[in-house]
Amino acid sequence: xxxxxxxxxxxxxxxxxxxxxxxxxxxxxxxxxxxxxxxxxxxxxxxxxxxxxxxxxxxxxxxxxxxxxxxxxxxxxxxxxxxxxxxxxxxxxxxxxxxxxxxxxxxxxxxxxxxxxxxxxxxxxxxxxxxxxxxxxxxxxxxxxxxxxxxxxxxxxxxxxxxxxxxxxxxxxxxxxxxxxxxxxxxxxxxxxxxxxx
Amino acid sequence: xxxxxxxxxxxxxxxxxxxxxxxxxxxxxxxxxxxxxxxxxxxxxxxxxxxxxxxxxxxxxxxxxxxxxxxxxxxxxxxxxxxxxxxxxxxxxxxxxxxxxxxxxxxxxxxxxxxxxxxxxxxxxxxxxxxxxxxxxxxxxxxxxxxxxxxxxxxxxxxxxxxxxxxxxxxxxxxxxxxxxxxxxxxxxxxxxxxxxxxxxxxxxxxxxxxxxxxxxxxxxxxxxxxxxxxxxxxxxxxxxxxxxxxxxxxxxxxxxxxxxxxxxxxxxxxxxxxxxxxxxxxxxxxxxxxxxxxxxxxxxxxxxxxxxxxxxxxxxxxxxxxxxxxxxxxxxxxxxxxxxxxxxxxxxxxxxxxxxxxxxxxxxxxxxxxxxxxxxxxxxxxxxxxxxxxxxxxxxxxxxxxxxxxxxxxxxxxxxxxxxxxxxxxxxxxxxxxxxxxxxxxxxxxxxxxxxxxxxxxxxxxxxxxxxxxxxxxxxxxxxxxxxxxxxxxxxxxxxxxxxxxxxxxxxxxxxxxxxxxxxxxxxxxxxxxxxxxxxxxxxxxxxxxxxxxxxxxxxxxxxxxxxxxxxxxxxxxxxxxxxxxxxxxxxxxxxxxxxxxxxxxxxxxxxxxxxxxxxxxxxxxxxxxxxx
Numbered sequence: 001x002x003x004x005x006x007x008x009x010x011x012x013x014x015x016x017x018x019x020x021x022x023x024x025x026x027x028x029x030x031x032x033x034x035x036x037x038x039x040x041x042x043x044x045x046x047x048x049x050x051x052x053x054x055x056x057x058x059x060x061x062x063x064x065x066x067x068x069x070x071x072x073x074x075x076x077x078x079x080x081x082x083x084x085x086x087x088x089x090x091x092x093x094x095x096x097x098x099x100x101x102x103x104x105x106x107x108x109x110x111x112x113x114x115x116x117x118x119x120x121x122x123x124x125x126x127x128x129x130x131x132x133x134x135x136x137x138x139x140x141x142x143x144x145x146x147x148x149x150x151x152x153x154x155x156x157x158x159x160x161x162x163x164x165x166x167x168x169x170x171x172x173x174x175x176x177x178x179x180x181x182x183x184x185x186x187x188x189x190x191x192x193x194x195x196x197x198x
Numbered sequence: 199x200x201x202x203x204x205x206x207x208x209x210x211x212x213x214x215x216x217x218x219x220x221x222x223x224x225x226x227x228x229x230x231x232x233x234x235x236x237x238x239x240x241x242x243x244x245x246x247x248x249x250x251x252x253x254x255x256x257x258x259x260x261x262x263x264x265x266x267x268x269x270x271x272x273x274x275x276x277x278x279x280x281x282x283x284x285x286x287x288x289x290x291x292x293x294x295x296x297x298x299x300x301x302x303x304x305x306x307x308x309x310x311x312x313x314x315x316x317x318x319x320x321x322x323x324x325x326x327x328x329x330x331x332x333x334x335x336x337x338x339x340x341x342x343x344x345x346x347x348x349x350x351x352x353x354x355x356x357x358x359x360x361x362x363x364x365x366x367x368x369x370x371x372x373x374x375x376x377x378x379x380x381x382x383x384x385x386x387x388x389x390x391x392x393x394x395x396x397x398x399x400x401x402x403x404x405x406x407x408x409x410x411x412x413x414x415x416x417x418x419x420x421x422x423x424x425x426x427x428x429x430x431x432x433x434x435x436x437x438x439x440x441x442x443x444x445x446x447x448x449x450x451x452x453x454x455x456x457x458x459x460x461x462x463x464x465x466x467x468x469x470x471x472x473x474x475x476x477x478x479x480x481x482x483x484x485x486x487x488x489x490x491x492x493x494x495x496x497x498x499x500x501x502x503x504x505x506x507x508x509x510x511x512x513x514x515x516x517x518x519x520x521x522x523x524x525x526x527x528x529x530x531x532x533x534x535x536x537x538x539x540x541x542x543x544x545x546x547x548x549x550x551x552x553x554x555x556x557x558x559x560x561x562x563x564x565x566x567x568x569x570x571x572x573x574x575x576x577x578x579x580x581x582x583x584x585x586x587x588x589x590x591x592x593x594x595x596x597x598x599x600x601x602x603x604x605x606x607x608x609x610x611x612x613x614x615x616x617x618x619x620x621x622x623x624x625x626x627x628x629x630x631x632x633x634x635x636x637x638x639x640x641x642x643x644x645x646x647x648x649x650x651x652x653x654x655x656x657x658x659x660x661x662x663x664x665x666x667x668x669x670x671x672x673x674x675x676x677x678x679x680x681x682x683x684x685x686x687x688x689x690x691x692x693x694x695x696x697x698x699x700x701x702x703x704x705x706x707x708x709x710x711x712x713x714x715x716x717x718x719x720x721x722x723x724x725x726x727x728x729x730x731x732x733x734x735x736x737x738x739x740x741x742x743x744x745x746x747x748x749x750x751x752x753x754x755x756x757x758x759x760x761x762x763x764x765x766x767x768x769x770x771x772x773x774x775x776x777x778x779x780x781x782x783x784x785x786x787x788x789x790x791x792x793x794x795x796x797x798x799x800x801x802x803x804x805x806x807x808x809x810x811x812x813x814x815x816x817x818x819x820x821x822x823x824x825x826x827x828x
Contacts, residue, residue, distance in 0.1 A: 029381045037380070038374055046576050046756075065537065113792075
């Protein structure tokens with residue numbers, strides 16, 4: 001693998017973007033990698049625009065990376081992914097949930113938009129984009145809030161960066177018991193869905 | 199999110215920790231006994247991490263009513279012989295500055311460390327305050343880590359330095375250290391003997407004696423002479439690489455420098471001087487490492503503090519070397535740094551061939567113009583009811599929103615400045631709503647004036663302004679939005695709680711009991727969820743003389759959600775919805791979105807307050823009973 005893998009998480013506050021970053025960081029440490037993340041907690045947390053940086057590899061210095069340097073963009077929401085698309089590197093992969101949560105201003109100014117419109121825009125700008133049926137898989141796992149773990153499953157099936165064992169340990173360490181069960185289920189459903197698709 | 203194992207895990211184990219969690223582990227390793235603070239991003243997680251284990255660890259860890267009280271508690275504990283820390287965000291240090299400056303004169307017994315978290319960006323702070331100047335102002339040693347590992351290690355070192363010098367030490371961090379997660383190697387948990395004993399020494403602790411104060415000032419200045427020597431034992435300053443091009447950096451800026459040097463392939467030409475001790479600047483170390491340089495670039499966030507220190511050091515030693523940094527425009531004076539800015543500064547400094555390469559050439563997709571998503575009030579937020587009620591009450595009394603200034607305060611409710619509520623005219627500093635509104639009245643403004651303040655901000659800094667307003671008798675409407683929690687910073691306790699996060703049994707002190715003791719002209723407590731009731735409460739008092747306090751009391755919707763208070767959710771009947779957007783434009787609730795020209799309620803985000811259904815002219819918003827789907 002490259003010396004450093006850069007991952008950008010784009011989400012709306014409350015979707016579990018921070019938990020996703022934390023799970024990847026934890027699992028990567030268990031797998032023996034060096035890791036750095038940068039997040040903006042606080043006021044962006046609730047329904048605001050949230051961007052998280054994760055860097056996995058060896059001897060990482062900067063917690064941030066620049067636009068054009070993301071090997072992966074993990075999108076929990078379509079408009080937020082579009083907002084951060086310039087972070088993708090020339091060989092980067094975008095993995096995004098088919099989830100449309102327009103902001104107040106977008107709802108008012110462009111009420112006719114729908115998920116498919118944003119999907120088309122992202123795909124036309126960046127063909128190396130995987131759309132994840134995230135809501136369906138999360139609901140199947142037992143809770144729409146496990147959407148972040150669906151994206152994690154897709155990411156790991158496509159990147160093979162982390163061991164599933166470490167991911168499961170990380171989820172159990174970070175989340176409460178009941179949430180961890182659903183999260184692991186969501187991860188597994190998505191992971192095998194994408195393994196079959198590949 | 200710190201797991202139990204990280205607090206209790208054995209030395210040598212490597213765990214991913216956020217900077218603030220690393221500081222928390224550092225406090226455990228340093229055997230700290232008293233940990234107090236006031237919530238403030240990005241500093242809050244230090245206390246939150248230890249709270250669940252307070253009893254087990256034997257640490258007093260609580261939120262104080264404000265930062266100055268927190269600092270004074272920590273100071274009192276420290277002179278009594280136990281290691282203590284006070285935590286705060288940058289503006290909190292302004293609140294604690296009065297006792298801080300005097301603490302430099304009396305000094306400490308056991309270690310006292312003040313954690314102050316600056317916020318270059320800013321991400322969540324009213325100013326880009328550079329708290330490094332406070333070290334200079336208060337004449338107190340300041341050290342600063344550049345990553346989570348150092349955050350843990352420097353916490354321990356800060357206590358050692360504090361005890362050796364008998365001075366409080368300021369541990370200064372920035373957002374990108376506090377909120378960065380990185381793998382951290384844990385250290386020894388060392389128990390130290392700490393016997394409580396209050397020393398009696400008037401010249402040292404009584405600031406009423408002017409001769410004593412003069413003597414203590416001399417003592418303080420003599421202590422400052424020792425700091426570089428004491429700090430040098432811990433290798434917190436270092437020099438990396440060789441070359442005549444020299445870069446001086448501190449904090450996370452060092453990491454941007456290190457990575458940029460690698461990417462620009464400059465490692466054979468550039469020497470980096472990384473400082474952990476920021477005040478007093480380590481002059482001998484700087485001179486030793488800079489004297490043979492051909493030119494110097496200082497990379498730092500916020501003000502050109504180190505740049506000044508470097509220039510003074512060179513000048514005092516009659517060394518003439520060009521120094522570049524913020525004053526030469528190599529890096530900006532505002533905003534946070536990142537790798538790109540630092541790389542450009544370094545390329546220009548080193549006259550690297552890569553200098554002309556624009557980052558934009560590397561970008562595969564150019565940035566899209568996506569409408570911004572400022573954080574709104576949450577679904578079900580009781581503040582939304584209060585603001586809509588205020589709007590309706592003002593218009594019922596014939597006032598235009600453009601003629602009734604609403605002075606806001608610091609907390610979630612300040613987000614009501616965003617459309618569609620667009621209610622706040624100011625958000626200034628903790629507690630300023632009431633006093634600034636009073637100022638507007640005293641200046642002669644003859645229309646109603648409203649102050650809006652939250653419960654925690656009221657406890658923190660709103661009580662004295664209310665005393666002032668009630669005492670002087672101005673005409674003022676004060677709305678205290680009491681959601682029973684410090685919501686904005688992550689749901690910390692207030693003095694109204696019965697049990698704190700660490701399990702301590704508290705004596706609850708309600709907002710209303712304090713307001714009644716101040717005895718303004720009118721007090722009423724209403725539940726804003728009863729919209730008609732709060733509208734008429736506000737309508738009734740608008741034109742009355744005197745200070746009228748309306749306490750709008752309803753728990754934070756996120757707390758109620760966690761406790762599963764909400765019975766139902768709501769949904770939009772698609773066939774009935776005409777796409778008029780009234781629901782969104784009235785409430786601004788983030789659980790309602792427009793998609794394909796109809797409104798849709800995101801079922802997982804709806805907290806079931808039902809406010810939107812009230813404003814739908816077509817009655818398209820209906821109750822969705824628990825467990826069913828639309």
